[in-house]
Amino acid sequence: MQVLALGKAMNKTVRDFGLGATTAAGLWGATTLSTLDRVPHEVRSPSWPRIRNNYLRSHPVCEACGQKDNLNVHHIIPFRIDPSKELDESNLITLCTDGPGHMNCHLVLGHAGNYKGHNERVREDAERIQAMLKSIKFK
Numbered sequence: 001m002q003v004l005a006l007g008k009a010m011n012k013t014v015r016d017f018g019l020g021a022t023t024a025a026g027l028w029g030a031t032t033l034s035t036l037d038r039v040p041h042e043v044r045s046p047s048w049p050r051i052r053n054n055y056l057r058s059h060p061v062c063e064a065c066g067q068k069d070n071l072n073v074h075h076i077i078p079f080r081i082d083p084s085k086e087l088d089e090s091n092l093i094t095l096c097t098d099g100p101g102h103m104n105c106h107l108v109l110g111h112a113g114n115y116k117g118h119n120e121r122v123r124e125d126a127e128r129i130q131a132m133l134k135s136i137k138f139k
Ligand SMILES: [Zn+2]
Pocket: 062, 063, 064, 065, 066, 067, 095, 096, 097, 099, 103, 104, 105, 106
């Protein structure tokens, strides 16, 4: 029941917190769709696993919904767009890939529903989801 309520609450958030507007005009609009292919794994910094693990230790839950499992350390500006930000902690945010009610904050908030896109305002949108989740009353 809580899962269903959460799904309904997500729809409520779209209406009440202006996420719809953000999604329509901002999240989607601000999203840069790229046709660039993924960067081959071998060109990634050898320091990335350490940086990722350190970030995950200091940010151990999805920064949108609070989920503790199925986490991804997401690059706000993708590595393929700006490799210089690969290890920059200010460019990272922890997002889940399979949260409550099958939310996928990584796909929806980080990539606006398409892994070829990215949402430069993902932190703002994650804060809105947090605020929405705190305001929900489950029966
Ligand atoms: Zn999440």
